[in-house]
Structures are given as structure tokens and as C-alpha cells.
Amino acid sequence: MSTEHTMRAISQDTLGGPEVLKEVALPRPEPRTNEVLVRVRAAGVNPTDWKHRATGGFLGAAPFVLGWDVSGVVEAVGVGVARFRPGDEVFGMLSYPFGHGSHAEYVTAPARTFAHKPAALDHTRAAALPLVSLTAWQALVETAEVGPGQRVLIHAAAGGVGHVATQIAKARGAYVIGTASAGKHDFLREIGVDEPLDYRETDITEAVKDVDVVLDTLGGATSVDSLRVLRPGGIVVSILPVGSDELYEEAARLGVRAVRMLVDASHSGMRAIAELVEAGKLRPTIAGTFPLAEAAEAHRIGELGRTAGKLVLLMD
Numbered sequence: 291m292s293t294e295h296t297m298r299a300i301s302q303d304t305l306g307g308p309e310v311l312k313e314v315a316l317p318r319p320e321p322r323t324n325e326v327l328v329r330v331r332a333a334g335v336n337p338t339d340w341k342h343r344a345t346g347g348f349l350g351a352a353p354f355v356l357g358w359d360v361s362g363v364v365e366a367v368g369v370g371v372a373r374f375r376p377g378d379e380v381f382g383m384l385s386y387p388f389g390h391g392s393h394a395e396y397v398t399a400p401a402r403t404f405a406h407k408p409a410a411l412d413h414t415r416a417a418a419l420p421l422v423s424l425t426a427w428q429a430l431v432e433t434a435e436v437g438p439g440q441r442v443l444i445h446a447a448a449g450g451v452g453h454v455a456t457q458i459a460k461a462r463g464a465y466v467i468g469t470a471s472a473g474k475h476d477f478l479r480e481i482g483v484d485e486p487l488d489y490r491e492t493d494i495t496e497a498v499k500d501v502d503v504v505l506d507t508l509g510g511a512t513s514v515d516s517l518r519v520l521r522p523g524g525i526v527v528s529i530l531p532v533g534s535d536e537l538y539e540e541a542a543r544l545g546v547r548a549v550r551m552l553v554d555a556s557h558s559g560m561r562a563i564a565e566l567v568e569a570g571k572l573r574p575t576i577a578g579t580f581p582l583a584e585a586a587e588a589h590r591i592g593e594l595g596r597t598a599g600k601l602v603l604l605m606d
Contacts, residue, residue, distance in 0.1 A: 298396035308551040308586040321368035332417035334359030348387035356393030361416035380404040383420035405560035418574035418600035426455035438463030440502040461571040575599030
């Protein structure tokens, strides 16, 4: 139970399965210079959460509190913060990977991490967007510069990053090819995919050609195979930051480009996402919601890999 000086949070003392996640009471943080204290109303759950829970990832040894997605209300501001005032509704992604900690009732972060939450979204939907939307925006817009008439292939287009990336690519005027199991193809069409492909039944190197941009959310052999569907000068952007040098070597041989990237917190990126939401061009799909205390169940379901859209933890 939280008090005036403590907060509820989901932490872990060891690495492992969902069962290592426990609700604990931690000191409530205070905003430093240029930071804001946000009362978290909802927080997204992403594959990176369960990967870090199991392996430590970039964070190393436990204990730690996971979570990067935030939607909430500014509770207090530190010295020098002019962008927000207490009571403002905000959303954003904590600095990845070392700014983690949104699976808690309160979080502090630099003010530039956040943007004003679009009025069109409740906190649940707003919390589903930051990490996946910034990943998609930075990959497709800032890195690949997707534009009208381009052909874009999005792997796992029904997933968290994929279903947002599809909408961003469509908003930029692209023709979108998306991979997913056959049972999710109706969902893909609903979010704007022009050409759904069943990855279980289709060899993309035979079924797809003359693509300008591939968003690779899977890594491994998929990354290298994706190079072969590109037109000359096309680009594969992989959101898996670590992998074999074969990707770059094969890209050079084929006369195409390959980039690995890791998402980064961005006020300007969040504002761009908010503008798409307000224009009616972007809306997240919620696969399920869970009370904070049931974070382990959210991890368990997420790891099955069968959901379409995002899982979200609710603080109330």
C-alpha cells in the first residue's frame, strides 16, 4: 500500500519467469532540475519488458522496476521546467534503456521526455503508444524517410510496433505490405495494410519485390531475407540493435542499405505522434488491460506472442 512518501511498484529481486515480479513499496521519487514528477495512470507493456525480466538485458542484475511507456498527470515540476505545470496530462517514453521504471505509481523524468496527451485518447490508449510509436516513427520517418507512393514491408504488422508502423506509413502515403498469421489478416486490413501476407505459408523473397523500405521487427534470418525484396537503393531498418555483420555485408553486395537502430526518447517525436492522433490517422489497439498487481499475468500473455496490439497496466 502506498503512503504520502511511498508508492506501489512492480519489482523483481532475481531474473526469471513472470513469477519473479512482485508488488513492492518504494520511496516516491522527487523531481530534480528540469524534471517532472508524473503520477502514472497507465503504463504499456512491451516485449522488451519481458526480455529484460528474463535476462537482465541492458540493465544487468536485478533488482529493478521495468516499464518505459507512461501516460499520467504531472504532479510536480523541478526547477527550470517551463513546458508543463501540475495537473497537465502527459504521455511519453522514458529514456531507453536506462530510464526504466514506469510500472509504478509515480515516475520522474526530464520534461523533454513528455508531450501533452491528446484529448482524443484516454490514458489507457495513450500509454500504449510511446515506445512503439517512437520506434516506428524513428525507423520509418527519421531513418528511412518514407514518402508518398513508396512500397513498405512491415514484419509482424499486427504486433505492437507493427500495427502502429502500418498507420504511420499509411499517413505518409505509402503502400503497405504486412506479414502476420492468416487469422490476423482482417485486423491488418482494418488498420490499413494493402497486402497482407501469411508468414507461415509465404516465402517473402518470392512473393515480394521492388520494396523501398522494410521495417524488420524480427531479426535473424528475416533481416537478411528482407534485403532481397528491396529495389536498388532500398533500405532495411532493423529495430534489433545487435546482430550478425552478415546483414551489412549482404546489403553492400546487393546494392541496398541496412541500418540497425534503438529507439530514443524524444519530445519532438511524441509531438509528431500526438499530431497524427489528433488528425485521426493513428490509434492504438488494446489487446488487454491489467491492474498493476497483475503485471506478471500481462507478461505471461505477452510472451505467448498471440496478441494483436498492446497490453497495458492500469494504476487505478
